[in-house]
Amino acid sequence: MASLQPNQHLFWSSASGEWLKQQMIRDLQIERDDLAGKLQNILADRDQYHIYLSIVRDLCHHFHKYTEERRLTSLKFGEASSDIPFIIGVAGGVAAGKTTAAAVFRELLSQLLGTTCVDVVSTDNFLFPNAVLEEKGITERKGFPESYDMAALIQFLQHAKTGQPDLTVPVYSHDTYDVSSTDKQLIHNPRIILLEGINVLQRPHRNGPNDQFISDYLDFAIYVDAEEDSAINWYLERVEKLYTVHRDDPASYFHRFSGLTIQEFRERALQIWHTINGPNLRGHIAPTKERANIILKKDANHNIEEIFMRKF
Ligand SMILES: Nc1ncnc2c1ncn2[C@@H]1O[C@H](COP(=O)(O)OP(=O)(O)O)[C@@H](O)[C@H]1O
Numbered sequence: 218m219a220s221l222q223p224n225q226h227l228f229w230s231s232a233s234g235e236w237l238k239q240q241m242i243r244d245l246q247i248e249r250d251d252l253a254g255k256l257q258n259i260l261a262d263r264d265q266y267h268i269y270l271s272i273v274r275d276l277c278h279h280f281h282k283y284t285e286e287r288r289l290t291s292l293k294f295g296e297a298s299s300d301i302p303f304i305i306g307v308a309g310g311v312a313a314g315k316t317t318a319a320a321v322f323r324e325l326l327s328q329l330l331g332t333t334c335v336d337v338v339s340t341d342n343f344l345f346p347n348a349v350l351e352e353k354g355i356t357e358r359k360g361f362p363e364s365y366d367m368a369a370l371i372q373f374l375q376h377a378k379t380g381q382p383d384l385t386v387p388v389y390s391h392d393t394y395d396v397s398s399t400d401k402q403l404i405h406n407p408r409i410i411l412l413e414g415i416n417v418l419q420r421p422h423r424n425g426p427n428d429q430f431i432s433d434y435l436d437f438a439i440y441v442d443a444e445e446d447s448a449i450n451w452y453l454e455r456v457e458k459l460y461t462v463h464r465d466d467p468a469s470y471f472h473r474f475s476g477l478t479i480q481e482f483r484e485r486a487l488q489i490w491h492t493i494n495g496p497n498l499r500g501h502i503a504p505t506k507e508r509a510n511i512i513l514k515k516d517a518n519h520n521i522e523e524i525f526m527r528k529f
């Protein structure tokens with residue numbers, strides 16, 4: 218199914234080429250050579266690099282505005298202004314490129330703002346462990362709203378937004394396909410948190426009177442959009458790579474498929490997409506697209522081909 222175009226009454230849109238013409242890209246402050254190797258490959262295309270850079274410069278603008286507003290408000294209430302992180306949501310379907318886009322934003326934001334206190338947190342980390350999913354009978358609904366420990370995720374956001382300097386987050390691994398019982402992500406004094414995940418713009422699934430929205434804690438939101446066919450290809454490439462590397466490791470999730478040929482594994486992965494990730498994309502993720510401030514539409518080669526910006 219083709220990805221739906223955002224409502225033209227709500228969003229300005231620009232083909233990426235046109236967008237670039239509008240940007241003042243002369244006063245670049247950072248050099249591509251400063252970027253880490255993997256990101257350098259992604260940004261090897263000069264136009265794409267400039268598109269990401271112009272988006273990040275907008276993010277810096279919003280960050281400075283937020284910081285200034287916070288300073289003025291705390292003055293009004295007679296409080297010393299403290300650093301409360303600016304939280305940017307990065308939403309989109311499975312394998313749309315959220316993690317990678319967040320890494321690019323982190324690198325460019327750190328360089329433009331001259332701070333290392335930019336952290337990426339994935340909402341995957343707040344999935345219930347596989348054992349709990351099994352207990353609840355929702356193993357086949359991993360990634361659906363009910364598969365997340367929303368209380369823990371909201372508590373993390375509350376801790377961040379109440380200025381706690383040290384934050385601890387569980388760690389989900391695509392390699393083991395589970396939440397680690399030992400590893401933790403430690404965050405110290407964040408200035409910006411990029412919260413990436415399929416559910417960042419979703420409403421609470423129980424929708425009770427006291428349920429909170431993740432978006433209550435977001436200061437800005439970006440939706441990474443792609444045609445479902447592209448996402449399927451990227452998903453298959455990702456899992457095939459994981460399968461090839463990990464299938465011989467008995468401790469790995471992928472070991473259970475080690476009897477399959479690569480073609481059989483591919484068919485199995487495609488079936489998983491069609492029964493889990495595809496329905497989740499259409500039912501729960503894509504409908505949140507228009508809640509984002511910016512929608513980045515990627516082509517089949519991962520290039521941003523169109524940018525939509527909310528008008529209000
Ligand atoms: N801009 C990009 N250029 C090249 N490959 C990319 C790009 N963005 C994502 N990918 C690849 O696509 C796959 C899915 O990306 P990922 O960031 O893991 O998506 P998500 O976090 O949305 O699941 C990964 O294999 C990743 O390396």
Ligand SMILES: CC(C)(COP(=O)(O)O)[C@@H](O)C(=O)NCCC(=O)O
Pocket residue numbers: 310311312313315341359360361414415489493494
């Ligand atoms: C962990 C996820 C819910 C989220 O994926 P991501 O946004 O990190 O790509 C997804 O990768 C997943 O495991 N879905 C369940 C079906 C499957 O792909 O096995």
